[in-house]
Amino acid sequence: xxxxxxxxxxxxEAMAGLEDNMTVIAGGFGLCGIPEGLIKExxxxxxxxxxxxxxxxxxxxxxxxxxxxxxxxHKMVASYVGxxxxxxxxxxxxxxxxxxTPQGTLAEKMRAGGxxxxxxxxxxxxxxxxxxxxxxxxxxxxxxVLEPSIVGDFAIVKAWKADRYGNCIYRHTAxxxxxxxxxxxxxxxxxxxxxxxxxELEPSQIHTPGIYVQxxxxxxxxxxxxxxxxxxA
Amino acid sequence: xxxxxxxxxxxxxxxxxxxxxVNLGIGIPTLVANFVPKGIDVMLQSENGLLGMGEYPLEAQxxxxxxxxxxxxxxxxxxxxxxxxxxxFAMIRGGHVDLTVLGAFEVDQNxxxxxxxxxxxxxxxxxxxxxxVAGAKNIICTMTHASKHGDSKLLTQCSLPxxxxxxxxxxxxxxxLLEIKDGAFHLLERAPGVSVEEIKAKTQGKLICPxxxxxxxx
Numbered sequence: 001x002x003x004x005x006x007x008x009x010x011x012x013e014a015m016a017g018l019e020d021n022m023t024v025i026a027g028g029f030g031l032c033g034i035p036e037g038l039i040k041e042x043x044x045x046x047x048x049x050x051x052x053x054x055x056x057x058x059x060x061x062x063x064x065x066x067x068x069x070x071x072x073x074h075k076m077v078a079s080y081v082g083x084x085x086x087x088x089x090x091x092x093x094x095x096x097x098x099x100x101t102p103q104g105t106l107a108e109k110m111r112a113g114g115x116x117x118x119x120x121x122x123x124x125x126x127x128x129x130x131x132x133x134x135x136x137x138x139x140x141x142x143x144x145v146l147e148p149s150i151v152g153d154f155a156i157v158k159a160w161k162a163d164r165y166g167n168c169i170y171r172h173t174a175x176x177x178x179x180x181x182x183x184x185x186x187x188x189x190x191x192x193x194x195x196x197x198x199x200e201l202e203p204s205q206i207h208t209p210g211i212y213v214q215x216x217x218x219x220x221x222x223x224x225x226x227x228x229x230x231x232x233a
Numbered sequence: 234x235x236x237x238x239x240x241x242x243x244x245x246x247x248x249x250x251x252x253x254x255v256n257l258g259i260g261i262p263t264l265v266a267n268f269v270p271k272g273i274d275v276m277l278q279s280e281n282g283l284l285g286m287g288e289y290p291l292e293a294q295x296x297x298x299x300x301x302x303x304x305x306x307x308x309x310x311x312x313x314x315x316x317x318x319x320x321x322f323a324m325i326r327g328g329h330v331d332l333t334v335l336g337a338f339e340v341d342q343n344x345x346x347x348x349x350x351x352x353x354x355x356x357x358x359x360x361x362x363x364x365x366v367a368g369a370k371n372i373i374c375t376m377t378h379a380s381k382h383g384d385s386k387l388l389t390q391c392s393l394p395x396x397x398x399x400x401x402x403x404x405x406x407x408x409x410l411l412e413i414k415d416g417a418f419h420l421l422e423r424a425p426g427v428s429v430e431e432i433k434a435k436t437q438g439k440l441i442c443p444x445x446x447x448x449x450x451x
Binding site: 029030031032033055078079080081082088091092100102103104105106107108110111122123124125126127128129130160170171172173174175176177178179180207223224225226227228229230231233 | 279280281282283288289290291292295296297298299300301303304305306307309315316317318319321322325326345350355356357358359360361362363364367368394395396397398399
């Protein structure tokens, strides 16, 4: 096989090298666009002391929420963690540390981390607890806070279609944080709904170029819906 | 009579202009979408990466990959665009969204807003609210004028942890429409049948009232 074949055939291979106390960046928004199988593999592997960076922490019993069951997460970096009773319990008991980060700042921390930018200034959070202890600088008369970017030992990403070179496209709003997460992992693992032949994805339509991706695995997804809202016919 | 949540949303909707890109927060702001005035077209931005949010889907259209920032299943309208979270917040942080409507626990006379955290209660997170208030050029804050216990939410100084500083310029409550400028709330309209005295009694911050305060028109 050529050196660009990134497809692995087992979840064990997909997450090989993940060790205790590492940082894992995970794509997804709520339960939408989450790498379900890779999360389950982390649970099965039993890795602990993890710092997990993701917009949310799943729900009880699904998504990143399952990593709380055996207390595998030491620290969670997220913008909103409201949907999870176990999370609340571990937070209140002091077993879990949380760094609440504004959603846009979180996305930019991943983007900047992947783009080799160590920190950036933003107006978001100035004058709030988020900016406490951080450098403030004025540009054109307005205050901005210096936010460090994030790089993960691993990034776990959910794609709709990927080819074996690691090129990915995402489907609808299941895109969310996945493209930024993909750039910000030292080892980026993509779990795809479908693996297609190279050339099937139109080059100009690719969301994540394969250069960011080290491993690709074919996934099986439940795609649980968090809030099913419908209108009458 | 104080406005219902729907009536408050309806008054907020009168602030929409044709061609606006609008972000609506959770709660009363979400209801604003139901009252877009006839003859104007607005594009709703949902910060998880959707510009041109449509209606809730029919049962047969429900798609786990198609949600809004409240994690509800939605559809995309004609002309919608879908993008990643960094792009979404580039729109917000870069000031490209014409109007943001969001709820709050408290607003003060200097335009500070507290909407995400009550000490002693569980902190769930700010989501995108801090980015929205820092980035939007035009923000309407909508909420009830006072708490269930009668405590004013329009204050001299916010008592809860802030979401943003000096960023709110308009407040629409169940009692009144007010503008915030020069360190005071300026009463511009009152809900039909609500007296200026009641608004004064329920506004703890500095309130400036003209001689005549017109009633809201629906």
